[in-house]
Amino acid sequence: MTAGAELAERNDEAAGAGPVVELDGACSLSRERIGGKAWSVNRMRALGLPVPPAFVITIEGWADFSAHGEIGEDVWHGVEAAIAALEHGTGRSFGAGARPLLVSVRSGAVVSMPGMMDTVLNLGMNDAVARALAAETGNPGYAVDTRERFRTQYRETVLGDPAGVVPEDPWEQLRAAISAVFRSWDSPRAQTYRRNRGLSGTLGTAVTVQAMVFGNLDERSGTGVLFSRNPNTGERSLFGEWLVGGQGEDVVSGRTTPRPLDELATVLPEVHAQLVTAADLLERDGRDIQDIEFTVESGVLWLLQSRAAKRSARAAVRAAVAMAEEGLIGAEEALNRVTAEQVRTVLRPATGEYSGTPLARGESACPGLASGVAVSDPHEAERRAEAGEDVILVRPTTSPDDLHGMIAARAIVTGLGGATSHAALVSREIGRPCVVGCGPGVVATLAGRVVTVDGGAGTVWPGRVEGKPVDASTLADVGRLAECAGTDRDGLAAWLDARASEDAPKVDVAPPATVTEIPELDLLRLIGIKGRAAHDALAAGVGAPTEIVAARCAELVAGGWCAATPIGVRLTPEGRQHLHGLLATERRTVDRAAIASVYAEFCDFNGVFKEIVTAWQMKDPATVNDHADADYDGAVLTRLTDLHRAAQPLLRRIGVVAPRLARYSDRFAQAIERIAAGDHAWVARPVLDSYHTVWFELHEDLIGLCGLSRADEAAAGRAH
Secondary structure, eight states: OOHHHHHHHHHHHHTTOOSEEEOOSSSOOOHHHHHHHHHHHHHHHHTTOOOOOEEEEOHHHHHHHHHHSSOOHHHHHHHHHHHHHHHHHHTOEETOSSSEEOEEEEEEESSOOTTTSOEEEEETOOHHHHHHHHHHHTOHHHHHHHHHHHHHHHIIIIISOTTOOOOSOHHHHHHHHHHHHHHGGGSHHHHHHHHHHTOOTTSOEEEEEEEOOOTTSSTTOEEEEEESSOTTTOOSSOEEEEEETOOTTHHHHSSSOOEETHHHHHHOHHHHHHHHHHHHHHHHHHTSOEEEEEEEETTEEEEEEEEEOOOOHHHHHHHHHHHHHHTSSOHHHHHHTOOHHHHHHHHSOOOBOOOSOOSEEOEEEEOOEEEEEEESOHHHHHHHHHTTOOEEEEESSOOGGGHHHHHHSSEEEESSOOTTSHHHHHHHHHTOOEEEOOOTTHHHHHTTSEEEEETTTTEEEESOOOBOOOOHHHHHHHHHHHHHHTSOGGGHHHHHHHHHHHTOOOOOOOOOOOOSOOOHHHHHHHHHHHSSBOHHHHHHHHTOOHHHHHHHHHHHHHTTSEEEETTEEEEOHHHHHHHHHHHHHHHHHSOHHHHHHHHHHHHHHHHHHHHHHHHHHEEETTEEOOSOOHHHHHHHHHHHHHHHHHHHHHHHHHHHHSGGGGHHHHHHHHHHHHHHTTOGGGTTOTTTTOHHHHHHHHHHHHHHHTTOOHHHHHHTTSOO
C-alpha cells in the first residue's frame, strides 16, 4: 500500500471505519482507500442525491484476501453486518422472502481501469427469488429477464464457464463474487493495463456492494448516461442518452440503440428536471464536466456514479476556458486540461466551401482538407512532392510498398477499402486526409487533375477549394488559453509540447542482436516492402547493427540492385526483377499446404487487428482519437496486448514453415515492449518499426509466399 493510502487508512480508522464501511455520506473516506466508484457513491450521498444504499470492502480487505487467498472471517462478518444494514435501509431481505433484495458487486480501484476488472449484477437471484419478484411486481417477464441476466454474467465472471451451475444460496453467490472481483485485480488484462499505464500492482481494488435498482422493470424504467456539458463541443448544455428497459451497461455497450435524453423530458419530465439539478450540482462539486450514470425505476430516479467526462478536442478547449471564466478552475488548471494536439486539431480547417457535384464520394477515413494534383504512382508522388508540388495519391488500394508516396502526399484516395483498410490506418497515423472506397474507376477519374480532398465529408472536389475559416469562438478560446500561457495563439501548441516534454518518460531499450551477415533476400525483400528505407529502419527490421546494414546496402547499390536516395535506398527495376526471382525460388522450398494454412489463420487475426488499430486512431467514424483519454487508450492497448499473446503460437509456426519470417516474432516483441514502456508511437506510426508496420510487412510476405498479390487479396476482402 502506498504511503498516501496508509495515511488515509489511519485517518479513516480514526473516524471509526473498518475493512467494511457503509457508504452513507456521513464519513469522510479517502479515494485511496475505497476506490473511485465507492468514493463517488459516498460523495453523492453526502450531497443529498438519490443513490441506492451501498457498502464497500476497502483496499485493506483486498490486501488481506491477497495475503491469504480467501476472504478473512473478520471481513466476512463485516459483510454480513453491512448486508443487514442494506436490508434495513431498503425493507427487503437478501435473496429471500416476499420482497427480495438483490445487489451489484463492483470493482473500484483508486485509478480508473475501465473494463479491466469484474462486475456482477442482480446477485442474490435464484428460482424462488424470481417467483417472488414476479409476484411482487406482477411482471413475470421482468423476473425472467433479470434471472437470465444474472445467470449469464455469473457464469462468465465468477465461474468462467458458460455452462456452469450457479449456486442457489445467495450467500455462496456473494462470497464467490467478491472473491472473483478481488482476483480480477491480478487478471492478465488488468496486469497488462497497469504495465501500459505505469500503475503499481500494489494499489489494489476495493469492492462496492450496492442495492440493485431495475431499469428493466417496466415501461417507466430505464438506464442512461448524462454529461453535464456537451462532450463534443464543450457547450454548457446537457447531453446524453437513455434506454427504456435497460440495465447495467446496455447503453454504452453498443448492442442497442438508446434514445436522446430530450425524450426523457417528454416521457418523465420530473425525472428529467431532477437530472438537470443533479448534473449542475455534481459539476460544481467536481469542478469538471461530469459523466453521470443513472437508472430510472418505475419513474423514480437513482444515480449510480459520477466521474470526470471524456471529451473531444473542441470540448476540452471550450470547457477549460469556460470553467476558468466561471471561476470553477484557475488559469493554470485550464492549461493543464488541454494538450498540444487538441489545440492543433481545433485550429485545422475542417471542411471547405463547395458548389456543384463532387468528382468522387467514398467513406471518410481521416478528416481534414487538402488540395493538389492527383497522381497514381507513389514514386511519382514522392518525386513531385520533393520538388515542392502538392500531390494527392490516388490508388485502387494501398500497401506497405506505397508508404513513401503516402507520406509525401497531402491526402490519399482509394477505390477499394473501408475504415479498417491499410490506407485508412496509415493516413490517420501520418495525419493525411483520406477518403476510401470511392469505386474502381476513381484512379482514371482523378489522375492528372487538381483536386481537393475533404476527408471528413468523404468527398473529392475539382480544383482547389478553400477551407472554411476556423470559427471565431474557437479562435477566441485558443487565444484566451494562450494569454494564460504567456504566448500567442500560434505558439500555444508548441508551448504545451515543451512543457509536456519536461515530464516525458525516458525509455532505454536494448539494442538488437548483432549479426555478421545479412542474407540478400532478407534485405532486398524488406527494402521492397518499405519502398524506400533508411539504414536504421532496415537495421531494426533485420535485427542487425546499422553499420553492417549500411555496408550491405552499399554492396547492393554497387551491384545495381538498389539506388541510393537522400532518404534511403530503394530497389532499381533490375533489383525488383532480381527479388522476384529470389522469392520464386523461396516459394518452391516452402510447403504450399502449410503456408496456406498459416496464412488462413493469419487472416482471422488480421480482421481483429485492423479493428484494434482503427479504434486506436478513431473513437468513432467522425471523431479522431486525440489520445487525451487515458482510459480509452488503455482499453485499446489491452486488446492489442491480448491479440499479441494469442498470436504467439501462429508466429512460431510461421517461422517453422518459412524460416526467413521467424524474425517477425522479435520485431513484434520489440514493438510491444516499447508500447508497454509508454511509447505509444510504436502502436501504429508508419515511419517506425511499429506493431502496425511489422504486421503489414508480415502480411505482405505471407501474400507473396502464397503466390498471391495484394490486388487479389483486396478483391477478396482480405487486404486493402
